[in-house]
Amino acid sequence: MATPSGVEASNTRDRILDAAVEVIAERGYSAAGVQEIIDRAGTSKGSFYFHFPSKETMTMALLEQMSNRLIKRVQEAVQGEPTPLHRVAAGIEFLLATFSRHRKVAQVLLVNLMGHGRTIDRRFLPIREKLSELIKGELDAAVAQGQIECQDTSLVAAVWVGALHEVIMRWLLTGQPSPLSGVAPELRSTLLRSVGVDPAMFQPLQRRA
């Protein structure tokens, strides 16, 4: 099925988290009422506050779960690639593909959970940091292997994450480009150029234009 977990009637806690993604994606964090979340999850207030001490805590748990899953999947998707640059390039494509399949996750993770006070914002940062650390790791490896020249990989990683974020956010708000993954080649070229790699020299596997 298109739905991530196949099983619908899992335990209550997970149903609450699933419903929360939907409601937060649609209404934003503040306007996402506990009432609507439990209605969609098919459970009750008592149940909600049995599993989570507060709405905020629930949101933290949601954030944690989503980001951990995402990072894990990116790592899995990328580990077959031969070189660091191949891995980052594959990572970009994977992220675009994943977010375009999980619109609501993207909406929540990239847009709707920011700007609601320090408490949440602070927890929000680590995700992007994990992602950019992943990128930085590969870039450092690329430097070590002589694939690219020495540079501030930390900054470059931030730039890449920001670029991805921007492209995905525009897609969320305007629907363009359609499909999202259509920008992948150009985006990959631009980002590779930004670390001094000629995109024409770097042709991943089969493609050659």
Added chain:
Amino acid sequence: MATPSGVEASNTRDRILDAAVEVIAERGYSAAGVQEIIDRAGTSKGSFYFHFPSKETMTMALLEQMSNRLIKRVQEAVQGEPTPLHRVAAGIEFLLATFSRHRKVAQVLLVNLMGHGRTIDRRFLPIREKLSELIKGELDAAVAQGQIECQDTSLVAAVWVGALHEVIMRWLLTGQPSPLSGVAPELRSTLLRSVGVDPAMFQPLQRRA
């Protein structure tokens, strides 16, 4: 109505907008109560709703004002530069400098007004679009003048805006780098590389005080 030269923004409407920036920067949009805004502005509910039909409308006006001012200042700061690439490079530096001087504006404009429902999000997009159109315009000119090769300038502009956004957002949340404008040289190099320009070949004119 023309504002007399050198007069402080002391009429009620402006005081409300100024106070709104502060409160929204501190608490986020939803948690920013009309009560606190009018308290800080030294006015009253009646006054607030005399000047604005609703909190949301006030926020739109605020957004509009801030983004128009920003764009205008960027254009002014940049128009003395000799070539398109000099202008975009100067623009990057100017934006970093400006936001580091106006932390609260950055917080509101880049972080705290997103994810509060379609109505605001939709209005939020044009700002980034104006910025990236500005960049796209210069990049197109650079292509026309043969400064850079032909490429998807629209995407590149988005990438640049995203990169700036990410760098500034991290500074807002973590305080690093300190000072923010310290990244300007490296960031400029990275972004110039992303359009195929060797940063070493591009020596910007020395800046005046």
Added chain:
DNA sequence: GGTTGTAGACCAACCAGTCGGTTTGTAAAG
């Protein structure tokens, strides 16, 4: 009978927006 999990009525706090009333500027009328 204690633990875990669910149910839903209830509550106190909060908050955007309203409304009747007051002040202030100003311009015509006396």
Added chain:
DNA sequence: CTTTACAAACCGACTGGTTGGTCTACAACC
């Protein structure tokens, strides 16, 4: 110069609706 008239600007108590969180009851299982 004063009075009258009127509207723009401002004030703040109040309201109606919403919401996060609590509490008691209950059911299933050890």
